[in-house]
Amino acid sequence: MDWNADHAGFVTAAYALxxxxxxxxxxxxxxxxxxxxxxxxxxxxAKK
Amino acid sequence: MTLLAALLRRDLILAxxxxxxxxxxxxxxxxxxxxxxxxxxxxxxxxQRLAPGIxxxxxxxxxxxxxxxxxxxxxxxxxxxxxAMAPPSLELVALTKAVAHWLSTSLPLSIAAPFLGILLNxxxxxxxxLALAMIxxxxxxxxxxxxGASLTLNIRxxxxxxxxxxxxxxxxxxxxxxxxxxxxxxxxxxxxxxxxAITLASFVLAPIAAAAAxxxxxx
Amino acid sequence: MQQFANPTRFLAIANKALPLIxxxxxxxxxxxxxxxxxxxxxxxxxxxTVRIMFVHVxxxxxxxxxxxxxxxxxxxxxxxxxPLADVAAKSAAPIGAVFCFLALATGSLWxxxxxxxxxxxxxxLTSMFVLFLLYVGYIAIWQAIEEPGxxxxxxxxxxxxxxxxxxxxxxxxxWWNTLHQPASVLRMDGSTIxxxxxxxxxxxxLAYTLLFxxxxxxxxxxxxAARKLRNLQIARSGEA
Numbered sequence: 001m002d003w004n005a006d007h008a009g010f011v012t013a014a015y016a017l018x019x020x021x022x023x024x025x026x027x028x029x030x031x032x033x034x035x036x037x038x039x040x041x042x043x044x045x046a047k048k
Numbered sequence: 049m050t051l052l053a054a055l056l057r058r059d060l061i062l063a064x065x066x067x068x069x070x071x072x073x074x075x076x077x078x079x080x081x082x083x084x085x086x087x088x089x090x091x092x093x094x095x096q097r098l099a100p101g102i103x104x105x106x107x108x109x110x111x112x113x114x115x116x117x118x119x120x121x122x123x124x125x126x127x128x129x130x131x132a133m134a135p136p137s138l139e140l141v142a143l144t145k146a147v148a149h150w151l152s153t154s155l156p157l158s159i160a161a162p163f164l165g166i167l168l169n170x171x172x173x174x175x176x177x178l179a180l181a182m183i184x185x186x187x188x189x190x191x192x193x194x195x196g197a198s199l200t201l202n203i204r205x206x207x208x209x210x211x212x213x214x215x216x217x218x219x220x221x222x223x224x225x226x227x228x229x230x231x232x233x234x235x236x237x238x239x240x241x242x243x244x245a246i247t248l249a250s251f252v253l254a255p256i257a258a259a260a261a262x263x264x265x266x267x
Numbered sequence: 268m269q270q271f272a273n274p275t276r277f278l279a280i281a282n283k284a285l286p287l288i289x290x291x292x293x294x295x296x297x298x299x300x301x302x303x304x305x306x307x308x309x310x311x312x313x314x315x316t317v318r319i320m321f322v323h324v325x326x327x328x329x330x331x332x333x334x335x336x337x338x339x340x341x342x343x344x345x346x347x348x349x350p351l352a353d354v355a356a357k358s359a360a361p362i363g364a365v366f367c368f369l370a371l372a373t374g375s376l377w378x379x380x381x382x383x384x385x386x387x388x389x390x391x392l393t394s395m396f397v398l399f400l401l402y403v404g405y406i407a408i409w410q411a412i413e414e415p416g417x418x419x420x421x422x423x424x425x426x427x428x429x430x431x432x433x434x435x436x437x438x439x440x441x442w443w444n445t446l447h448q449p450a451s452v453l454r455m456d457g458s459t460i461x462x463x464x465x466x467x468x469x470x471x472x473l474a475y476t477l478l479f480x481x482x483x484x485x486x487x488x489x490x491x492a493a494r495k496l497r498n499l500q501i502a503r504s505g506e507a
Contacts, residue, residue: 005315007380014319014373015304018326021372022478025365029482033489040496195428199421203411212404213425216397217432220439227442239442246435257428264420 059148115193150190158182198261295474302467333363338430358486390444
């Protein structure tokens with residue numbers, strides 16, 4: 001990859017955007033999973 | 049069959065007496081037709097080029113605007129539940145109500161549109177193909193609108209949702225409707241036949257989808 | 268298939284498989300990105316811009332694959348009343364929407380230097396845009412209907428109606444595009460794609476697919492937990 005080529009900025013932007021969105025999606029999924037399962041665990045503990 | 053005929057008659061009378069369905073849609077149609085030339089500019093050549101597209105899009109949006117009324121009222125006053133328990137299947141009830149919507153709203157609009165197109169300097173040789181394609185396409189528009197209406201039956205602010213859900217379904221009709229109007233010199237052209245095929249497919253599939261959605265809400 | 272019907276069984280399998288899938292995903296991404304950014308040669312016509320393809324094309328594949336998964340799951344939910352099918356369809360939608368958006372956005376970034384415009388109403392772009400609308404509508408249905416059972420029934424219909432409609436839209440926009448303007452879009456001729464470009468593309472496609480699988484399994488796990496939580500809460504408020 002030649003980072004000084006014409007339009008290299010577009011390539012960077014496309015990869016950066018993909019990275020940001022995919023990372024955001026992964027973080028969202030992980031956070032949601034952790035949050036819900038924590039609440040479920042708390043709930044089940046409180047019930048006992 | 050007589051029950052369905054009675055339902056159709058009832059819906060048409062209701063639409064005529066209340067003036068809600070066709071009236072609002074027609075008012076919207078006229079508003080767009082008057083405002084667009086003012087927005088675009090009075091240039092005759094531009095208007096002539098844009099006229100078929102404007103008429104199609106306005107027809108589409110007018111039908112969309114009146115779509116949520118297909119089942120809403122009957123659901124709210126409980127008559128839809130009575131219809132669901134009646135001997136004709138819910139699919140046929142949904143079909144009848146879509147036909148009523150077509151006869152009361154989409155069909156009058158699609159008949160009026162080509163002639164209102166004169167206001168936009170529509171080419172005269174396009175008027176008949178446009179009328180034919182619109183009459184055919186408007187039936188599909190009503191049928192597909194009935195899917196959207198049944199899916200969003202009991203949702204607050206369902207209007208936005210109905211647009212998102214129905215818009216993708218309207219894309220093919222707009223494409224082939226436009227192509228049947230302006231793409232071909234003959235009146236009966238391949239695009240018109242494809243439009244007819246889409247209408248027939250909607251005729252079969254839309255009531256099934258609409259009835260399934262209605263059942264979910266009536267439970 | 269029936270053995271996966273049991274959510275507990277599913278969770279056990281998913282929990283066991285997930286670490287392995289994540290590791291594979293990371294490895295494949297590393298190899299694929301190395302191939303895409305280092306070993307693949309710049310195109311003699313498109314220059315370095317061609318590298319956008321390596322993130323664009325897999326995203327577009329996945330956007331279509333995920334909708335297919337959603338529609339299949341919805342069909343299974345209608346036909347077999349499979350308890351996990353609705354969970355699978357619901358969990359897939361946001362992931363598919365992100366991939367679809369990525370395909371549109373990277374396509375736009377590719378289009379600007381290539382065609383000189385951010386957006387062209389080309390047949391493919393248009394049908395991808397409509398696909399994005401289908402995703403939005405499907406997600407909105409789940410958001411708008413509070414009663415989960417009813418939301419599931421309506422969402423199934425939305426997914427299936429959309430799926431039936433996809434080929435019709437595809438066909439119509441192809442027709443529309445050839446009618447309005449002859450194909451001026453840069454097209455990659457299948458035969459001219461060199462292996463040095465094809466392998467990173469395939470590896471990244473596989474990496475995206477595994478990423479989807481991992482995220483999908485995790486979302487399904489959260490969704491099952493969320494439903495359990497909801498049922499427990501209802502049960503408790505019933506007792507009180």
